[in-house]
Amino acid sequence: MSDGNEQKESPSGRKPLTLTRTASAGTVRQSFSHGRTKQVTVEVREKRAINRPGAGGAAPAAPGPGVPPPLRAKAPAGDAAPVVHTPKPAPGAISGEETRRREDAVRRSMAEREARDQRLKAEEDQRRALDDAQRKKAAEDEAQQAEIEARRRETEEAEAPAAAPVEQTQQRTAAAGAAPVQQQQRDQSDVLSELGGRVKSARKPLPVAPVKPAKKGEPKRREGKLTLDMVEREVAGDDDRVRSLAAYRRAQQKEKERRAKMMGGAGERDVIKREVIVPENITVQELSNRMAVRVADIIKFMMRQGQMMKQSDELDADTAELIATEFGHTVKRVAESDVEEGLAGDIVDSDENLEPRPPVVTIMGHVDHGKTSLLDALRQTDVVSGEAGGITQHIGAYQVRVASGQRVTFLDTPGHAAFSAMRARGAQVTDIVVLVVAADDGVMPQTVEAIQHAKASGVPIIVAINKMDKQGANPDKVLSELTQHEVIVEQFGGDVQVVKVSALKKEGLEELVEQILLQAEVLNLRANPDRPAEAVVIESKLDKGRGTVATVLVQMGTLKRGDIVVVGAQIGRIRAITNERGQQLQNAGPSEPVEIMGLEGVPEPGNVLNVVENENRAREVADYRARAKKQRTTGIKSTGTSLESMMAKFKDSTAKELPILIKADVQGSAEAIVGSLEKLAHEEVRARVVLSGVGAINESDVQLAKGSGAPVIGFNVRASKEARDLAEREGVEIRYYNIIYDLIDDIKGVMSGMLAPLNRETFLGNAQVLEVFNISKVGKVAGCRVTDGVVRKGAKVRILRDNVVIQEMGVLSTLKRFKDEVNEVQSGQECGMSFGPFQDIKQGDVIECFNVEVVQRSL
Numbered sequence: 001m002s003d004g005n006e007q008k009e010s011p012s013g014r015k016p017l018t019l020t021r022t023a024s025a026g027t028v029r030q031s032f033s034h035g036r037t038k039q040v041t042v043e044v045r046e047k048r049a050i051n052r053p054g055a056g057g058a059a060p061a062a063p064g065p066g067v068p069p070p071l072r073a074k075a076p077a078g079d080a081a082p083v084v085h086t087p088k089p090a091p092g093a094i095s096g097e098e099t100r101r102r103e104d105a106v107r108r109s110m111a112e113r114e115a116r117d118q119r120l121k122a123e124e125d126q127r128r129a130l131d132d133a134q135r136k137k138a139a140e141d142e143a144q145q146a147e148i149e150a151r152r153r154e155t156e157e158a159e160a161p162a163a164a165p166v167e168q169t170q171q172r173t174a175a176a177g178a179a180p181v182q183q184q185q186r187d188q189s190d191v192l193s194e195l196g197g198r199v200k201s202a203r204k205p206l207p208v209a210p211v212k213p214a215k216k217g218e219p220k221r222r223e224g225k226l227t228l229d230m231v232e233r234e235v236a237g238d239d240d241r242v243r244s245l246a247a248y249r250r251a252q253q254k255e256k257e258r259r260a261k262m263m264g265g266a267g268e269r270d271v272i273k274r275e276v277i278v279p280e281n282i283t284v285q286e287l288s289n290r291m292a293v294r295v296a297d298i299i300k301f302m303m304r305q306g307q308m309m310k311q312s313d314e315l316d317a318d319t320a321e322l323i324a325t326e327f328g329h330t331v332k333r334v335a336e337s338d339v340e341e342g343l344a345g346d347i348v349d350s351d352e353n354l355e356p357r358p359p360v361v362t363i364m365g366h367v368d369h370g371k372t373s374l375l376d377a378l379r380q381t382d383v384v385s386g387e388a389g390g391i392t393q394h395i396g397a398y399q400v401r402v403a404s405g406q407r408v409t410f411l412d413t414p415g416h417a418a419f420s421a422m423r424a425r426g427a428q429v430t431d432i433v434v435l436v437v438a439a440d441d442g443v444m445p446q447t448v449e450a451i452q453h454a455k456a457s458g459v460p461i462i463v464a465i466n467k468m469d470k471q472g473a474n475p476d477k478v479l480s481e482l483t484q485h486e487v488i489v490e491q492f493g494g495d496v497q498v499v500k501v502s503a504l505k506k507e508g509l510e511e512l513v514e515q516i517l518l519q520a521e522v523l524n525l526r527a528n529p530d531r532p533a534e535a536v537v538i539e540s541k542l543d544k545g546r547g548t549v550a551t552v553l554v555q556m557g558t559l560k561r562g563d564i565v566v567v568g569a570q571i572g573r574i575r576a577i578t579n580e581r582g583q584q585l586q587n588a589g590p591s592e593p594v595e596i597m598g599l600e601g602v603p604e605p606g607n608v609l610n611v612v613e614n615e616n617r618a619r620e621v622a623d624y625r626a627r628a629k630k631q632r633t634t635g636i637k638s639t640g641t642s643l644e645s646m647m648a649k650f651k652d653s654t655a656k657e658l659p660i661l662i663k664a665d666v667q668g669s670a671e672a673i674v675g676s677l678e679k680l681a682h683e684e685v686r687a688r689v690v691l692s693g694v695g696a697i698n699e700s701d702v703q704l705a706k707g708s709g710a711p712v713i714g715f716n717v718r719a720s721k722e723a724r725d726l727a728e729r730e731g732v733e734i735r736y737y738n739i740i741y742d743l744i745d746d747i748k749g750v751m752s753g754m755l756a757p758l759n760r761e762t763f764l765g766n767a768q769v770l771e772v773f774n775i776s777k778v779g780k781v782a783g784c785r786v787t788d789g790v791v792r793k794g795a796k797v798r799i800l801r802d803n804v805v806i807q808e809m810g811v812l813s814t815l816k817r818f819k820d821e822v823n824e825v826q827s828g829q830e831c832g833m834s835f836g837p838f839q840d841i842k843q844g845d846v847i848e849c850f851n852v853e854v855v856q857r858s859l
């Protein structure tokens with residue numbers, strides 16, 4: 001910037017007309033960068049000097065900066081002022097002294113200001129440091145207190161009846177002039193701050209401003225004291241106040257104490273005593289629910305007792321009772337089986353409700369003695385021809401209407417030993433047993449078994465001596481044999497009826513029926529048909545088209561279509577009732593054998609069917625039975641394992657197992673096969689049935705068989721195509737059978753092969769050591785005499801001393817008679833033997849010589 005054309009004339013070139021020119025004016029042009037200019041008018045004014053009488057010239061005013069000193073009038077002549085050589089200031093200019101003085105004043109002033117600034121700065125620093133230290137010290141306490149304070153306020157606010165009084169107070173405070181108070185505090189704070197003291201009032205909460213309820217989404221108003229941590233979070237924009245774990249715990253503890261106080265206890269809760277229902281087994285979780293205590297408390301208690309438990313662990317009733325008592329409760333023990341209470345069987349019928357019912361007769365006897373033929377003759381049907389291998393392989397139930405119009409229910413049980421379990425079941429449901437004995441064969445093992453079953457169940461026996469038409473029929477022999485088994489017939493003074501029949505020729509049948517009805521009359525068989533039905537399952541199977549089909553014998557009440565039933569561990573709604581002639585029935589009364597459909601699963605023969613009021617009840621009972629069955633089969637309660645059972649397991653693990661998967665047409669057959677296989681069990685080898693079920697062999701069976709390394713046995717069933725393919729791919733063997741003998745024989749053969757062969761010893765002879773020679777390079781040689789039998793080279797020998805075996809030697813390799821090697825030395829002759837590395841041979845020892853034969857064992 002530069003000035004130029006300092007004095008310029010007006011554009012007109014003329015000066016303005018004034019009375020007195022007291023000011024000189026001009027213009028200055030200022031040049032800026034980028035060629036910018038600015039014209040500034042400069043005016044120089046002269047101060048009008050008013051000279052008072054007696055006064056010197058007035059001190060001229062200091063000229064403004066950049067203003068040329070005004071022209072001074074010439075001093076009058078004769079002025080006696082001393083001549084000063086220093087250049088004289090122009091009129092109106094500041095003298096040198098004055099300038100110095102002023103400069104000094106300025107410097108002093110600046111120095112003072114600087115010193116004050118430094119002092120203030122030091123004071124400010126000191127105050128800040130003090131504040132920081134105090135804040136840091138207080139920060140921890142404040143952080144701890146903040147949350148508790150906040151919680152307390154929250155609680156107080158929540159408990160306060162309404163916010164209105166608070167608001168009123170706040171409004172009143174505001175009305176009382178909050179602003180002047182604040183101003184006053186600020187003033188005080190400034191003063192104190194300057195003095196470097198602690199500004200306590202700054203920490204005090206300001207008078208409460210009216211609290212507006214925060215709108216949704218708006219940040220919440222801060223509560224409690226402001227802490228450094230909070231300020232930092234606010235500065236960082238982190239509005240979420242994260243509570244420390246310790247703070248959370250403290251708050252929780254405080255809340256607990258508050259609640260305990262509210263409940264009236266001094267920190268300890270009053271235990272509410274309950275009656276805890278304890279079943280035979282209960283989980284820790286369930287017990288905690290019933291006692292209304294925390295699971296952790298029970299677990300802690302058990303830990304103190306030295307037992308580690310989880311909430312899913314089961315406790316037995318004794319332990320559960322101990323825990324409940326410890327927690328101050330009383331215990332009511334119940335059995336899980338209580339769910340069965342109230343089922344039809346428990347209802348006692350009064351005498352007037354009972355009506356006569358047909359007798360249930362079971363035909364029993366040895367295999368091929370003619371049971372099915374006899375039954376067939378009685379009902380004039382032919383089922384013999386349809387049986388595989390000519391053997392009745394599952395129980396049948398039929399009702400026969402005799403000439404008199406009376407009805408008799410017959411159960412046909414198979415004669416093979418495998419079906420003894422079924423026969424036992426038959427005896428339990430039957431009223432009378434007809435024991436069939438072939439006149440030409442006499443009493444056989446299964447005849448005896450049938451007698452035992454009948455006697456065990458207290459059922460009267462009627463003996464039917466069959467095949468009377470046959471050559472060699474000897475009924476007297478049969479009767480005397482029966483006597484040996486305590487079946488005393490009438491002609492021998494007993495009470496057992498005997499009927500001689502021929503099923504083939506249909507002879508003696510009427511007399512047999514007559515005897516049956518007579519016996520029934522004696523038994524006075526009655527049942528109440530007007531009550532929920534109870535029946536027993538005779539047979540069950542899974543039919544591809546019809547689902548589960550079960551043959552049941554109604555024992556009491558009347559079974560109706562639509563009834564909800566529980567059968568063993570299965571439930572269902574009766575969809576159809578069919579009699580033995582294939583007729584659809586609406587209901588079935590006492591002693592009626594019928595086929596039912598509608599069960600959800602296949603029940604086991606012997607299971608009892610009960611009609612229940614609703615599905616829930618059915619499910620409850622079925623669940624209990626399923627659990628009970630599981631416990632029975634595992635033999636170990638889920639609470640844990642006993643040492644005994646573990647020992648048993650380890651002991652058993654030495655036995656070789658043949659895993660087998662069995663699928664059969666009916667449950668009874670499957671059961672019979674399993675029973676037979678169990679009987680084959682040997683201490684070294686046994687069959688392990690991986691699965692036994694009813695129905696066709698499917699893919700999952702093959703998968704299971706593959707997983708367990710078992711072959712699949714199909715009895716009267718076949719594998720589906722998919723299962724066949726899978727079995728081929730996986731290398732799983734499927735074997736089909738329709739005769740149980742063949743099946744059992746095959747399995748027996750396999751199991752026999754698994755038995756380790758037996759080493760059988762054959763004694764050859766003994767030789768006594770007479771003298772022992774020590775021969776160099778050869779060692780000790782025993783000079784012996786054969787005392788009995790023969791000693792043979794290549795046979796096995798052992799050395800006995802005082803009849804105690806001291807060494808098993810293996811094969812005799814050196815046998816000499818005099819100097820010659822011989823193969824055999826007879827009794828009474830002398831010989832020499834050496835035993836290689838065994839050098840402990842002594843005079844008087846006995847050498848026992850024997851052969852070992854390996855014998856393959858069989859079951």
Ligand SMILES: Nc1nc2c(ncn2[C@@H]2O[C@H](COP(=O)(O)OP(=O)(O)OP(=O)(O)O)[C@@H](O)[C@H]2O)c(=O)[nH]1
Binds near residue numbers: 366372
């Ligand atoms: N001669 C003669 N043969 C009979 C008589 N009853 C049965 N049989 C024959 O004896 C054989 C066996 O008869 P089943 O009725 O199958 O004998 P089962 O006792 O039912 O045999 P399982 O079903 O295997 O227990 C058949 O060949 C019959 O023909 C009879 O009264 N006289």
